[in-house]
Every structure is written in structure tokens, then in C-alpha cells.
Amino acid sequence: MSNSELSTTFTPADIEARWYSHWEETGGFRPERPDAEPYTIVNPPPNVTGSLHIGHALDNTLQDIVIRYERLRGKDALWVVGTDHAGIATQMVVERQMEERQDKRTNYSREEFVDKVWEWKHESGGTITNQLRRLGCSMDWSREQFTMDPHFDKAVLKTFVDLYNDGLIYRDKRLVNWDPKLKTAISDLEVETQDLQGSFWHFKYPLEDGVTLGDGRDYIEVATTRPETMLADMAVAVHPSDERYASVVGKHVVLPITGRRIPIVSDEHADPELGSGAVKITPGHDFNDFEVGKRAGIAAGDMLNMLDGNADVCQVSDGLVPDEFIDLHRFKRDGKDGAREAVVARLKADGFLIPHIAKTKKGEEVEHDAEPRKIATPFGDRGGVVIEPWLTDQWYVDAEKLAAKPIEQVKSGEIEIVPATWEKTFFNWMENIQPWCISRQLWWGHRIPAWFDADGNIFVAATEEEAQGKAGAGVALTQDSDVLDTWFSSALWPFATLGWPEENQPLLNKHFPNSLLVSGFDILFFWDARMMMMGQYNMGKAPWPKLYLHGLVRAADGSKMSKSKGNVVDPLGLIDEYGADALRFFMAAMESQGRDIKMDEKRVEGYRNFATKLWNATRFCQSNGIGASETLKAPPARLAANQWIIGEVVQVCAEIEAAMADLRFDAASSAIYQFTWSKFCDWYLELIKPVFNGEDDNPAAVETRAVAGWALDQILVMLHPFMPFITEELWHSQAAFAGGKRQYDLITASWPNPRAEVSKDATDAIDWVIDLTSNVRSAKNELGIAPGAKLAAFLPNASSLAASTLERSSAAVERLARLTPVTVGDAPDGAAMQVTAQAGGQTDVFIIPLEGIIDIAEEKARLEKALAVSQKEAKSLEGRLSNANFVERAKPEAVEKAKADFAHHSEEAERLEQALARLG
Template structure:
């Protein structure tokens, strides 16, 4: 027996009730010990995080796949957990301390870490609660955390193994240094911002007796960071630059420091840019570091002029003047910094080359520097300018570890979808740099290295093992640094299952089946999982990687807090329901393209849910309840045989789309079946003739809809499934996937499709000619085919009710104004005398046609104007295109309407 549905569909009440039920009863991972496994892992969000629109997309796609495979009977495991997020989490706890006029350094390392754990237990579950709001059917009973003991053991083992194999080492190299947080950070944590700055030109005097070909006794260099000249070690020129060939190997004497540095030939210097000569500061610039190495400088010899807080310190050669020591790199709190003092001293000594600029009146004026907009790296957490800084850090030999993943993608063992991303993957992996994995933090996996008094490192799983390596009596001090969180999250596919222990879960669920992630973490996470998976297990972590795009603002702009265009997915769920948001994400997820936010579309999918709700209520009111079989029922009526065939075709199309991870095609397939075929046509066709056969077929079809739609819209489908009949031990989430065990009936398909075509054509023609939808019209079909004869004979009542055609004559139409419509190969003539004023209607249509044609032509002219397209606001161009498409369609519609009138 079905349970009567309320008139109104209320997503909020349904979502809260069903999610709690699913989780409490353990339905996200039903006991299926002998079933084929299907495994995905979620990209672990930061434990400090909250749900953003990118998470909503990423997790919706994963949930679609896990619910789909669960319905197909697999032991579907969706591993869920959070990342300890070293920098972000430490910052959160430090801010809490600052709010109490307290600070981290007032505590021992152990006591501070204990406070972080305390914060994690109290406040670290925000995003996991929000994932539940979205409907994510994750196995919460096995929720993971990258600092769990078993996970930490996996991290330490991997580090020690890599070290013992010579794939982890300590080295002095440049890193992205955050002077506020006082730690190295990854490229992913660097945000480039355009900042108004300056471009200074300086004279670097040549050593005594040396001049350029043009007689100058100096080389001109330019920089946006004049303070770094305190640590310059060379000047580079292009080896083919004739202006400088005579001075390569000679020296310049730096102003301020008096340091004598060589002029080196290097292709990094571009003869077409500025003077063609470039100052080289290997200890504070990534490009200069490489030039310095090519010039023969060892990293240990490269000069460092800044401390951890970006204050000037003395260089190894002791040549930085006393007045600079302790100055911050930039002006701060109104006090000049090293940058300002360097410029001042160079100006005083005559080594500053002024920039000549013109005023608005055309007059020349002399400036210290050329104003420029400079792409400047900022730390996304600390919010200050990142400083390339030369330090001792731990590095992974990523070049060696990248070889097997490259081969796996090349030979097809790992498929990247969309395939277009393969080129980007290869380009990065084949040119990969050493991976800096140490961070100067207290929160995280502490590096398992201990040092003796001579600085020699002993890497081991425990201090006792390190002591055994060093020998008794050696005093050891543990490394203070922790590991980059990307290092630990690279182990996510295996360590979450218990690796390095060979657990049953590892045996069954590793490798995973699929990874879904944003393209923006292809290198930081996805590629590193491939490296670590191959290194630790000899297997790829998954055979297929799906990369989705970004969710952008409605105008196509990237969302950012600074722009104020960030969309809160929880607000959308409150407004439209989780099902509508999820369906929007799926329907808009087209491979290789970003998604533009569109509230109207989300509202449209809320209306779609309401339509299904009302269709189910209609079924209930007509005695149509739950089905008792997975296989399609026997049917004799053409309309019932037709809808069974439609289910067969929809199921096949849906399977094909999901196999190819074409989420938009899958969503649109089920959408059109539910809205068009079932609600708009099938339910209309059976009205007034719902016999027992039809009740059974309609109930079965509705059940198939619930099953096929469930991965996309889990809440409403579970609610409707439960209300259609008593199924206490058979919830939809663990039901069986559609298996009609039937074939398309060609005769029934031809009959009903012809009937639908006729009805649709008549309705369109009436609308174009302004005829009331309910008006009954007489029709003539002079040369009917066999299909037309049989359909009209078998469905006269339905044609009268739906197409409002009665009677239909298989004969020539009388003379006079008429409209023509077609169904398949059959043409129908419908007299219009006495129905409408033909002359007036023609005049109306012609006037509307003229207006639309004129507007379409005007818009076409505007859109073909390159100035308009390139200079107008994007929203204005978009509106013009939409208006042009509308008026073009109107022209076609109005011409067709006039043609109908003859």
C-alpha cells in the first residue's frame, strides 16, 4: 500500500530525515563481502575547511558514481576523511591564542600540539557535517584523518624507505618562503596578484680599465627588487649579444657593497629586453638560482641577505653595510626598509638611472623609476609577499619517482579524462623539479631524522633506531620540521585502507577504481599519488583519473572573496534543496569545460523535482503503487509496450554515459525521460484508461525512474520510493539497478511516437497562429500511410483529447485557408475558415516577422563588429548574442506560421 504524499514537496524535512536514517542504519556500506568491489576516495578537505562550491561539484560527481555502483550490487566503498592541513590548522589555533593575548611560543611543542588536537576534536568537523547536507553517501564508520596513528605510521615508513633508497635527501635550495608564517610553502599555496610597483635602472661599474664597445664604463641593469642587489653575485648577458662579448669573464664592482662579481654568458638574459643585462641574485630568485648553478656557484656558496622574517642580515662575505642590517625588506609602518635605502644610496652615489616620463601636458619629467604593474607572489595563508629564500630543506627525488607514472599514462594503464589533460601532465612530469617536503611548523608529521653534534642525520622510524645507528653515547637532536601535507595525502588511496599492513581492505579495495578531482590539483595531489602508489605498492592507485573544471560566477569570472562573487552551496541547498543543486552540477559538468553558476537553472531543477513529486501523487490518486518485480511486466497496450521500451533505451543510454563519465549526458538522459516521455506524454496518454495492466506498468516505470534518478537526486527519490509501497527492508539506496529484461517494441514505438509527433505539431501550429489550445479542429489526411490509419483507428479518443482533432478524414480537404501539420510521413490539412481571421492573422505575423528580422540584422551587425565584441562588457556581448539567437528563432517561427496559412 502506498502512503499518500503531502501536496507540497519540502526538501529540507526530507533531506534531514533520510540522511540520518541512511547513516544510522549503515546503508552507505551494506555488508556485501562477496560482491565485486568498487572504491573511490575523496580528496580530503582541510580539517579547518567549510564546504565551498568546488567541493559541492567534486563530491556530487563522486556520490553519483558511488550510488550508481552500489545500486549495481557492488561492495561500494567511498573512503572519507580530512587532511590535517599543517599551515591552515596551526594558523587557526595561533589566532585563537592571539585573541587571548597568548602565543604559541609560550608553550612547549608538545603542549601546543595538544591544543591543536583539542581544537580538532571540538571544531574540526564542520566540513564533514556539510558534506552530509549535500547527500554524500560516504562510509563514515571508517572516517580517516591524516594524523591518525595508523596513517602516521604509513607516512614515517614511506619517508624512511625513500631515504634508504636515496630518493629523499637534504639539500640547500631556493624555496617559497612565507616571512609571516616563517615556513616554506608549496607552489599551490602561492597566489599571484598584480601589484603597482616600480622598475629601477642602475649603473653597475665595470672593473678598472674595462669598458664596453660604446665606451661606457658601466653595465645598465634593471630590477623590480632593488634590495636584492645586496646579495648579487653576477651579471648575466646573452652569449650572442655583441654589445657584451668583450666583457664576458670580466667583473663589475657593485655599488654599496663593493663586491666584485663576474659577467657571465647565459641564455636567460634576453637581448631584446631592456639593456640585455640581468643582475643575478642566486639566493633570492628562482631563475637566478639556475643561472648561478650554471655559472659554477654551489648552493652552499650562494649569498643570503634576509633572515626568516625578511629582515636584512649579513651575507657570508660580510659586505653588507651596517646601516642595512635589521631593516625589513620593504617599507613598514611608515619606516623605510632596505628597498628604499638601497634606492636612496644609489641615487646619492650617481648609480641610479632616472626614468624620463611625459606628463599629461606632454612635458618631460624625471622619475626615480618607471611605474609598472608587477605580478607578485603572495602566500595564500600569511597574506604577505613570498620571498625566494635559500635554506636547507628535505627533498624528494621527484624525477625518479615520476618515471613509472609517466609510463603508466603513456601505455594506457592509467587513463586521464578528459584526454586533453595528458599533454599538461607529461609536460610537468617530464620537467619535474625536486619536491621540497619539509615545513617549519609544529603541527604535522615530524620528520623522522635525528642529528649528532656534527650535523650528520640519522633517519629512522624511532629515536631508538636512530640512536642504534649513531652508536651509544652520541647525543642526538630531532629535526624540528614537519612534512608537507601533500606528502602524507599522497598515501591516501592505500594508507586509508590500512597500508602498510596487508589488511583485507587493502587486498580488496586497493587499487581504487576511480579518482575524481579538480584539475588544479593534478600535480600537487594526483600525480604524487601515482608516484607514491607505484613506489610503495608497485601498483597504480587507480586506473582512471577524472578531472573536472572550476565552478565560475555567472559572468564566467573566477570566484574569489576579494571580488565578492563567491557562492555558498549551503545557501543554495537552503533555497532549492540538495537534489536540485546536485542535478545542476551533474547537468552542467561537461568534460573539459568550466561551470557557470546559474540560479535559474538550479530553480529549474527544483521544479523538475516538484514535477516528479506531482506525477507520483497523480499515480497514487489513480491506484498506481510500487512494483513487485525488477523485470518489466507483460503488456498488451501499445502505450505500455512503448514506455517499457523507453525505459530500456534510457537505461542503456545512462549506462553508456556513466561508463564514459559524461555526467551532463547522463543527467540530461534521465531528465528528458522523466519530464518529456513519462510526465508529459505517458501520463497524458493513459488518462481515462488506467486499467490493471496500466497500473502495473506505470508503477514499474515509476520505480525505474526512482532507481535511475537516485544517484543524482537521492533524497526525493528515496522519499517517493518509500511512499509508493511497504519496503521497510528494501530502501532505494540499496535497491537493484534497472534490469528490464525486455526489448524495444518497434511497432509500439512507431505508433506512440507518431501520435506524439501529431499532437506536438498541432499544438505548435495553434500556438503560432494564436488559436486557443482547447479548440477542437477538423482534420484531413488525403494520402494516409498504413501507420496513420492504424494509429488513428486505435487512438481516436486519445487524439481528440490530446491533439484536439476530431473528426479526422482520410480524404482531400475542402478549398480555403488551412494550416498544414505533419506526423512522420503523413501530412494533415486543417481548415481555418471561421476559426481565425486569416487576413488579420497574416498581417499580425508579417508585422512581427518584419520587426524580428530587423532586430536580428541589427544585432548581427553589432556582433560582427570586432570593436564591440572586444571592448564591450562581457555581459553586454552575452546579452546581444542571446537576443540575436532569440530573434533569429522568431524569424524562423513566424515564417513557418505564414507558410501554414498558404
């Protein structure tokens, strides 16, 4: 798979497709380990119509890091992959293609149309699965799942029938989110709320004859943003404590236009402080009003529905809507006024409109029909039209009963939610959960297994034959035309993908419950909670013991990404530019226990540079005869530098393991990054350079080649979950360089197990040299001294560590810290700076004379001037940030910039103070 000589440049595109094909072809994503401990995750199945977006990139990168990590640790790691049939989205795609050919769904039978959807699925569906491959996802593609596969259909039907027979699924008339364009109910997740400029109208609702308010008015004033719905008003609500209306509660008003006589009811939904304190109640077209109507004793079957499925006005059951309004659309359409405009015009003409009085800038009063107001308006995310709360017969799951056990499991710790801050949100939703509407008015999907006879009796069964058996011979049956909500089938994902409901399924027996679920917080209720419910109902246990909720990937300025804003980032474009490894590492490094991630392409570029650094370090190793290691255990080491790097490997391995146990992806990636870049590339390779200046077979060189090759192998293993492509390439390159071949791919290698004891004296010595070198370099930078300048140094009181290190490693001190000569003793009088070296609990203070190196007075003046500027800026910014008005009213990006500038100037002031202190 790899040439013996590593290319001079790292080009991600040259290796990614090649290695992914190799892994997939050789079964690397599911090594057969029948006796190993199972580790299982299932991916949130993306829509079969979908393409990889930045949220998918985050979600799947985190899952892949976990699964590769556990695979390296010897687990029988299974990552279940598949796609969701995405009822609405898929049907829309196919219908849109039909429209382009001047064709439409209704030209075909249901069966013929479903066949066309399957054709589309086989020819064009699943684009996202190839894109997941580009990201490096090590999923078990040999068992790819689809929520409409026959075995999955069987699982869905069994669950529906069982729930129905247990009284947990029922048919009811309730309000749903109705999409008038798609002609179907949709879930809350598919509703997007937009703030639109609208109007707030005030109307008079006349009290019945002889009834007046305390102030003598013979009407109640109501206000609404949806005047057209008054055609189906069934009550007026006032708050129980509102004394203005106490005398008329139980009385009636007579609606304008329809003449309907409706009651005045007492209900806490009415806010005495808002408007007139009286609220019109339209239970058939408003979710809050629906609940008020029920509390007022109005049965759902008696609630008025004034719109049809197209959102056109239809006659209500009491026949009181005038003919002039019938068939009007709810809003303006094709340049013609809709029901809203017609109702307002009629109420105004009949004297029931209360005008809004506004004042101009000059103080003049101007009369308007309505008060302008921003209104939160629900839109269907796919149909793109305003959602209508619509009263209709649908199928429901008794979610309250199914939620009881998951609530208990989270409270007891049987299911752990990470981060735990999401528990409060989880409990709040689950403890106030509403019935779950599971029916959709579509042709594509799992058709509801319910049949009706001519009298409306319902027969639920897995097959038509079973339903017929229940109904009796000769009884004509018609199957429900609705299909199930796609969340119903995906709720079975953790076990239906493993063979349920078939009995004696080895995969199911071993890999259920799953080990972990990684999910965006935005589907906590729509998918995660429902898997908890269905796992408990069907399997009698939680589907997994731990749920990790990650945040969103936001634009660089912190705003939410959206196509309308033009700030959407294409992960495939980033992969093309920087490579999949760099994008993956960015995601891991920025993922901090569910906090949102700000997109930063510069950081992605920085992680590509990190990969290049590792590539070049490997080339350096090869140029010095360092190849692959043949041992898991650390090689024997006598040299201090070699003992030190072995100790550092032991430490970073422990750090990564601790971070992964807590799902701290940022901490794990930071640990391997710092070790690779700083400890191995910058320090260790620099420390061992002199070893290779002599004969190739001298004992020090032989030892160092063995240790360096082993340490590089450990880096490749520990970095592999984060950057799989470059690490696999270098893993094989190291073996090929030595003229050999790896016995196995890195993807199935073993996690580090150094089993090494190292001398603390040796590791302390190297830490001491590194600390001294770092501090000397920093001091030179602060004082404007050339990095390569060699400076004399004095050590008045040498610690035992300093004395032994200088005795054995004076050459390293001279070469790295650029200090020569180093004298153990007092420094001469005169200007000097102080530099410390710390390690092993010991501190040494070096005195470095500066006479003739810099102009002390001039340098002090420069530092004091710069210090004054930074202190002044820091104080000014501190004052601005302590001003509540600024923090609350300024744009978020302005506040963030002020915080960043304050941090910068504070750090700069501290640095300058330290530089001045060095000069005495």
C-alpha cells in the same frame, strides 16, 4: 519511515536529515557484499579546518553519483572518507585562538602545543564532515580517516625512510617559497599571484677599472623591480647573441653600495629586447636567478642570502652589506622606510640611479626615479604577505625519478585521464618536474624522522631508538624540528586508508587499486600526480585506472569566485533554499567533461521544480491506485501506451549507462530529466488518464496500474544517484500507499533490468500521436490560436501507421492534439496550415483549414513584420560578432550577450519563416 499518504507539498528539509540518519545508522553506505565486484573511490580529503564551499559541492556530488550508481549495479561500493590535518591552516587557527586570549605558541613546549591542536581537533575540527552529510554524500563514515591517525603516521614514516634509503629523499640547499609571516616554506599551490602597481628602477653598475662598452660607457645599465636585492647580487647576465656586451663577457662590474666584484656572464635568460638587455642576478632570492647562478658555476652553498626568516636584512657571508642596512625590513613597515627605499635613496645620492623620463599630455618631459609598472607579485594564501624566494636547507623528493612510471602509465593508457585534453598539461609538467620540497617549519604535522649528531651527520629511521642504534651508544642526537608537507601524507591516501603498510589487510587486498579518482584539475600535480608516484613506489601499481578532472564553479558572469569580489556562493544556503537534491542535479547537469560551470541559481530553482513535478506525479499515481511494483522485470503489457513507456524505460536506461561509462554526467542527468518530465509526467500520465474512468478492476486499469507503478519505480532507481533524498522518500511512500513495506531501501535496490520485448507498432503509434500533438500545439502558438481550440483536420494520404493509429486511438488524437473531426481524404479549398506527424520512418501531412479561425491576411502581415525585425537584428549582430576588434576588445560579458542575442533572433526568424510557410 514514510506515511501512507504523500504530503501535498514537497518540502526538502522535511526529508533530508531523516533519510540521511537512517542510511548511516543502517549501514546503507557500505552494504556488506563480500562476493561482489569491488568499486572504490577515495575523496580528496578536505582540510580539517575547512567548511563546505561550492567546489567541494561539485567534487563530492560527482563522486556520490558514481558511488550510488555502482552500488545500485550490485558492486561492493566503498567511498573512503576522511580529512587532512592541514599543517599550516590548522596551526594558524589554533594560534589565532591563542592570540585572542593574549597567549602564544612559544609559551609552550612543542609537545604541549601539539596537545592543544589535538584538543581543538576533537572539539571543533571536522565541521565539513557534517556538511558533506547535508549534501547527501554516501561515504563509509564507519571508517573515517585522518592523516594524523596512528596507522597513517606509520605509513608516512615508512614511506619517508624507504625513500631516503633508496636515495629518493635528500637534504639540499635550494630556493623555496618562504612566508615571512608564517615562518615556513610553502608549496606553489599556497601561492596566489596578484597584479600590483609597482616600479621599475634603472641603475648603473660600474665596470671594473679600464673596461668600457663599445659605445664608451664605463657601466652596464640594469633594471629591476626589487632594488633591495642588489645587496646580494652575484652576477650580471647578458644574452650570448647580444653584440653590445660581447666584449665584456667574463669581465666584472663593481656593485655600488657593497663594492662586491661580480662577473658578467652569458646566459639565454637575459632578453636582449627587454630594457637594456642586461639582468642583475641574485641567485639567493629569485628562482630564475638561482638557475642562472648554477649555470654560471655558483654552488648553492655559496649563494648569498641577505634576508632572515622575518624578511629583515642580515649580513651576508662576505660581510659587505653596510651596517646602515642591517635589520631593515625589505619593505616599508610601521611607517618606516625599508631596505627598498634605503637602497634607492643611496643609489640616487651616489649617482647610480638612471631616472625615467616620461612625457606629459602636453608633450613636456618629466623626470621620475622609476617607471610605473604592473607587477605580478606572489602572496601566501594564508599568511597574506608577499612571498620571498629564500635560500634554505630543506628536504626534497627526487620527483623526476618517481614521475617516470606515471608518465609511462598515462602514455600507455594504463591510467586514463578524462577529459584527455589534460594529458598535454600533465606530460608538460611531469617531464619538466622539479625536486619536491617536503619540509615545513611548523610544529603540527608528521615530524621528519631524521636525527642529527653534533657534527651534522644525519640518521633517518622510523623511531628515535632505531636512529640511536645507527649513531651508536652515547652519541647525542637531536631530531629535525621540521614537519612534512601535507601533500606528502595525502599522496598515500588510496592505500594507507585501506590498512597499508600492515600485511594481510582484506580491505586493502580487495579495494586497491581504487576504481576511479574524481578531482579538480587544480590539484592535478599537487595531489593526483603524487598519488600516482607513491602508488607505484609503495604498491608497485597505479592507484586507479581512471582520473576524472572536473572544472571550477564560477560566478554567473564567468569570473572566478573570491571573497574579495563578494561573489562567493554558499552551497549550504542553496541547500536551505532549494534542497540538496536540486543543488546536486544542477551540478551534474552542468558538468560537461571538465568545463567550468557558471553558477545559476535560477537553474537550481528549476531543478527544485523538477523534484516537485516528480512529487506531484507520484501523488497523481497514488490518487489513481498506482503503488509500488514488486518486480524488476517489466510487467506484461498489451495497451500501446504501456508498451511505449516500457520501451522508453529500456531506452533511457541504456542512455544513462552509456553516459556513465563515459563519465558524461551532463548527458546522464539530461536523459533521466527528459524521460521523467516529458515522457512519463507529460505524456504517459496524460495518455493513461482515460483508462481510469471505468471500473477499477477492468483489465486495462489493472495492467496500467502495474506498468505505471513499475515505470515510476524505475525512475526512482535511475534518478537516485542524482537526487537521493526525494527518490528514497517516494520509494517508501509508494510501498506504504499500497499498505506494504519495501524489503530494502532504495539506496541498496537493484539497477533496472526490464527484460522486456515491446511491439514496435504499438510504440510507433504513441510516438506518432506525440509528434502530431507537439506540432499542432507549436503551430497554434505560432499563429496565436487558443491552445484549447478544437480544429478539423484532413489527411489526404494516410500512411499505414496513421490509418491504424486513427482507427484504434482516435479518442487520444482528439483529446491530446485537439483535432476533431479527422478526415482521411482531401481538404476543402481555402486558407489552411500544414502540420506533420512522424514516427517509425513514416511521415503524414495534415491539412488544417483556418477559414474563420484567424484573419489570414492580418496574420501574414504580423508574421512578416516580426520576421523583418528578427532578420535585421540577426544580421546586425552577425556583423558585430564577425568583427575581430569587437570580439577581442569588448568585455567578455558583452560578447556573450551578443552571441546569445544572435542565437535568439536567428531561431526566432526560423520560427517565423516556418509559421509563414504553414499559411502557404
